[in-house]
Structures are given as C-alpha cells and as structure tokens.
Amino acid sequence: MNLDDKYQHLQKILSEFDSVVIAFSGGVDSTLLLKVACDTLGAEHVLALTAISPIFPSYEIEQSKKLADEFGVRQQFVDSNEMQLPDFVKNELQRCYHCKHNLFSLFLSEVEKSAFDNLLDGSNLDDQDDYRPGQKAVTQLKIASPLLEARLGKKDVRELSRQLSLATWNKQPFACLATRFPYGTRITVDRLKNIDQCESWLRLQGFSHYRVRCYDQLARIEIAPEEIPRIADETLRLDLVETFKHNGFDYVTLDLQGYRSGSMNEILTEKAV
Numbered sequence: 001m002n003l004d005d006k007y008q009h010l011q012k013i014l015s016e017f018d019s020v021v022i023a024f025s026g027g028v029d030s031t032l033l034l035k036v037a038c039d040t041l042g043a044e045h046v047l048a049l050t051a052i053s054p055i056f057p058s059y060e061i062e063q064s065k066k067l068a069d070e071f072g073v074r075q076q077f078v079d080s081n082e083m084q085l086p087d088f089v090k091n092e093l094q095r096c097y098h099c100k101h102n103l104f105s106l107f108l109s110e111v112e113k114s115a116f117d118n119l120l121d122g123s124n125l126d127d128q129d130d131y132r133p134g135q136k137a138v139t140q141l142k143i144a145s146p147l148l149e150a151r152l153g154k155k156d157v158r159e160l161s162r163q164l165s166l167a168t169w170n171k172q173p174f175a176c177l178a179t180r181f182p183y184g185t186r187i188t189v190d191r192l193k194n195i196d197q198c199e200s201w202l203r204l205q206g207f208s209h210y211r212v213r214c215y216d217q218l219a220r221i222e223i224a225p226e227e228i229p230r231i232a233d234e235t236l237r238l239d240l241v242e243t244f245k246h247n248g249f250d251y252v253t254l255d256l257q258g259y260r261s262g263s264m265n266e267i268l269t270e271k272a273v
Helices: 003-015 028-041 058-071 095-113 134-140 154-163 189-204 225-231 234-246
Strands: 020-023 046-052 074-079 210-215 218-223 251-254
Touching (some): 003 028, 020 028, 020 095, 028 058, 028 154, 046 058, 058 074, 058 189, 074 095
Parallel strands (some): 218 251
C-alpha cells in the first residue's frame, strides 16, 4: 500500500470505535495517532492518557499538554510508579516488559472508570524490528495498535505528521530516561533527575537529537553527527562540562558515532535476548 492507502486504512480502523483512549506520550507516534483519532471520531470521543514519572523527561510532559490543548482533547495524567517495581529499578533485560505491563495495566484500570472505551497505543510497524520486550506486554494485555495494524512504519508516521502540519514530524524519537542506563545498572530517582537536567541543557542550546547515557559518574553524550563540531566551541564546551558536573557527573565524554536511537541495545546478542 502507498501512504495514502495506509492513511485511509488507519482512518477506517479508528472509525470502527465509538470512543478511544490513547496512551499519549507526546512523541511522534502517539501524537499522530491522537490527531487522526480526533479528526476521525471528534475530540469529544477521545481521551489522552499520559503517564507521570521520574523516568519521563519534564519537557516531554509539558509538550504533551500543549499538543492536547491544540487538538482540543481531554488529557488525564496517571502516576505510573515504575520506581516502586523491583524488577524495573534493577534494570535487567526485561525492564521494558515490567514497565509496559505495569503502565498499561494502570491505563486499563483508568479506562474502566471512564466514559471511554478501547485503549490504543502508538506502536508502529518498525517497532517489531528492535529489541522491545515492552511489546510483549502490549500483546498480552490485548492493547490495540492502529498504526501497526495500518502497516505504518517510522518514515510513514513522520511523513503523515508533516502532511498534517504536526510540530512533532521531525522530533527526535521519544524514549523514557531509563533507556539512558546500561542494562544491569540500578536506576535511581536522583540519577534520572541528573540526566533530565543535562538533556534539558542540550535542548536549550539548540541540539536537535541528543541522549545522555549514564555510566555511574561518567556521562556519554550522543548528538547528531552534523552537530558534533559545535561541541568544540570553547564557551559551549566549558558550560557543558560545568552543567554536567553540577549534576553529578565527574567525567563527561562525547560519543563520536553520534546520536542513534536504542544504542544501549547494540551490545545485546541474539542469545542474550
């Protein structure tokens, strides 16, 4: 199917619901799903559920509020409490499974208490290609994924978002802050706050794609390859080092491979997963 056919298929899938609840992070995928659901069903028949937790960047929460307001859709916040899950904070390979199972179980409970039906998530076709144990939880809990059902991949989602004039069309992929820790490294609230502050600094300096990977006292910065020369600016470099040290990192490094989504999975072998 071409992109127009996929878009029409997505609209058809959504039109079969009377009302829907969207698991809404404010990322590229869930924003497109929320927009098309509002356009197809009417915003009054759509509820956006957004998780609040130290693992979610503060900037993303604020952006999700702006988008929900723009679409005229009701948004509800849920404290997802991942940091109370021992299987999550110890950060082993199934971390995302425990996180997603907890989150969507909470969301399903909220749906049961609401006047809305049918919890939907923004998984897309390409999410099947990476190591994503969280997808197992989505399947187990029978959460519908209309983007996936409509055979929309990442490029499709961004192009449709561009055509619909969504501000998120060229936004970097959303990923919770837990993805900044190597597997086996315990996740703590203090370190999540440190990472959030450091990434906020990078965003405010105008970097478009960035991650701060945390190795205890060492921070490994990923930015887009074309933006790497900017780090060499003396004033910017010194300000960066001061900011990161203020946030608990004794050593600050730059990854010369540049930004890439899911880089913590690069060391995994088929046997390990």
